[in-house]
Amino acid sequence: MTPAAQDQKLKGKETISEQNNNHEVSVKYRVTVVGSGNWGSVASKLIASNTLKLTSFHDEVRMWVYEEILATGEKLTDVINQTNENVKYLPGIKLGKNVIADPDLEHSVKDANMLVFVTPHQFMEGICKRLVGKIKGDVKALSLIKGMEVKMEGPCMISTLISEQLGVNCCVLMGxxxxxxxAVEKFSEATVGYREDKEIAQKWVQLFSTPYFLVSAVQDVEGVELCGTLKNVVAIAAGLVDGLEMGNNTKAAVMRIGLREMKAFSKLMFSSVKDSTFFESCGVADLITTCLGGRNRKVAEAFARSGGKRSFDELEAEMLQGQKLQGVSTAREVYELLSQRGWQELFPLFTSVHEICIGRLSPSAIVEYSEHTPNFSLVEGSAQLI
Ligand SMILES: NC(=O)c1ccc[n+]([C@@H]2O[C@H](COP(=O)([O-])OP(=O)(O)OC[C@H]3O[C@@H](n4cnc5c(N)ncnc54)[C@H](O)[C@@H]3O)[C@@H](O)[C@H]2O)c1
Incomplete structure (x- = not known):
């Protein structure tokens, strides 16, 4: 049954119960998307196409825009609301007339009971601080953000940051x-990770699913989120291999070693992480697409072609027109965690990527660590170092 048909069925049930109890029972969800970059704009488009069809959602989708003045002198928000297009981060794609760009963060969330967070991860701590006490009591959150914060006690996933700072349930969607x-409606899949409440996860699945975007839910928030986060580090390695023109076998080897490190790292950090999560869209599929086509791969290729002489910051500014790289900062965060625990040698690919990014090693070092075979004993449900 399509999401629209499911919702219509639900609406039918509500109507019956309305007649029986003589009072209004339907809960209408109001959605705000916090973020409006490349993925944030596409997420708004997907959501807006569904809120128009699904009766349990208000049609309007508010999208918080970090205001920018365009080269024309106009405000990005005004242009989005006039043209229905995010001309800077997703040019040429209509978002849906029911997407309303709002430059005021607090105003954009005040009536929402479903919040979708989709900004580069480095901005989230500040955004959460601004939202404390500004959101409704019954809000459910979803994070599409890839990345983490490193604390002394270990990694703090972005979904945890949102849950703890705002006191809300937070699922994740990665893939x-x-x-x-x-944006051009090519078929793909995604995974929602949830902690306990399957019903909330299903609501997110319903909000995002379209015939060209298939979403399924798994009970493994940390596993899903770490897959989405760590694959960006592997994508840097894949881009270095491309820049050094090492060929497909080398790239496949780097991807395999990277996937192995992703799994071991995730299980060491959170023993609840499930093996099966790595076979979902958020796992191996996201790793493949990012290593073949993503922006981390592209910039790392250019970095390797420059012989490591141009910095990632410089290349990001030149090649991405305001979009942000996540892999370089994630590699640093992973490295910090590995250093805190003295585990660098166990994660040679993750360690090399960071050391190459900061210029301590040359790009060719990406394949010069084979003598350090990591000693993982991966047992079902956990990873142990031996
Ligand atoms: N683009 C993709 O294909 C893709 C796919 C899946 C997941 N993601 C993840 O989605 C998240 C958002 O990425 P994106 O592609 O939508 O963004 P983006 O990199 O395209 O754009 C950067 C965004 O950050 C905003 N910004 C700049 N300075 C800011 C500040 N100080 N405070 C707040 N916002 C600021 C910009 O206005 C812009 O909206 C990231 O975690 C990314 O890893 C991206």
Whole structure:
């Protein structure tokens, strides 16, 4: 049954119960998307197409825009509301007339009971601080953000940051989702990770699912989120291999070693992480698409072609027109965690990527660590170092 048909069925039930109890029972959800970059704009488009069809959602989708003045002198928000297009981050794609760009963060969330967070991860701590006490009591959150914060006690996933700072339930949605391909409605899949409440997860699945975007839910928030986060580090390695023109076998080897490190790292950090999560769209599929086509791969290729002489910051500014790289900062965060625990040698690919990014090693070092075979004993449900 399509999401629209399911919702219509639900609406039918509500109507019956309305007649029986003589009072209004339907809960209408109001959605705000916090973020409006490349993926944030595509997420708004997907959501807006569904809120028009699904009767349990208000049609309007508010999208918080970090205000920018365009080269024309106009405000990005005004242009989005006039043209229905995010001309800077997703040019040429209509978002849906029911997407309203709002430059005022607090105003954009005040009536929402479903919040979708989709900004580069480095901005989330500040955004959460601004939202404390500004959101409704019954809000459910979803994070599409890839990345983490590193604390002394270990990694703090972005969903945890949102849950703890705002006191809300936070699921995640990750997958093999290069935004520009979904924008033109090419078929792809995604995974929602949830902690306990399957019903909330199903609501998110319903909000995002379309015939060209298939979403399924798994009970493994940390596993899903770590897959989405760590694959960006592997994508840097894949881009270095491309820049050094090492060929497909080398790239496949780097992807395999990277997937192995992703799994071991995730299980060491959170023993609840499930093996099966790595076979969902958020796992191996996202790793493949990011290593073949993503922006981390592209910039790392250029970095290797420059012989490591141009910095990632410089290349990001030149090649991405305001979009942000996540892999370089995630590699640093992973490295910090590995250093805190003295585990660098166990994760040679993750360690090398960071050391190459900061210029301590040359790009060719990406394949010069084979003598350090990591000693993982991966047992079902956990990873142990031996
Ligand atoms: N683009 C993709 O294909 C894709 C796919 C899946 C997941 N993601 C993830 O989605 C998240 C958002 O990425 P994106 O592609 O939508 O963004 P983006 O990199 O395209 O754009 C950067 C965004 O950050 C905003 N910004 C700049 N400075 C800011 C500040 N100080 N405070 C707040 N916002 C600021 C910009 O206005 C812009 O909206 C990231 O975690 C990314 O890893 C991206």
């Amino acid at each position: 093999a989702n290069i935004a520009n391909e979904i």
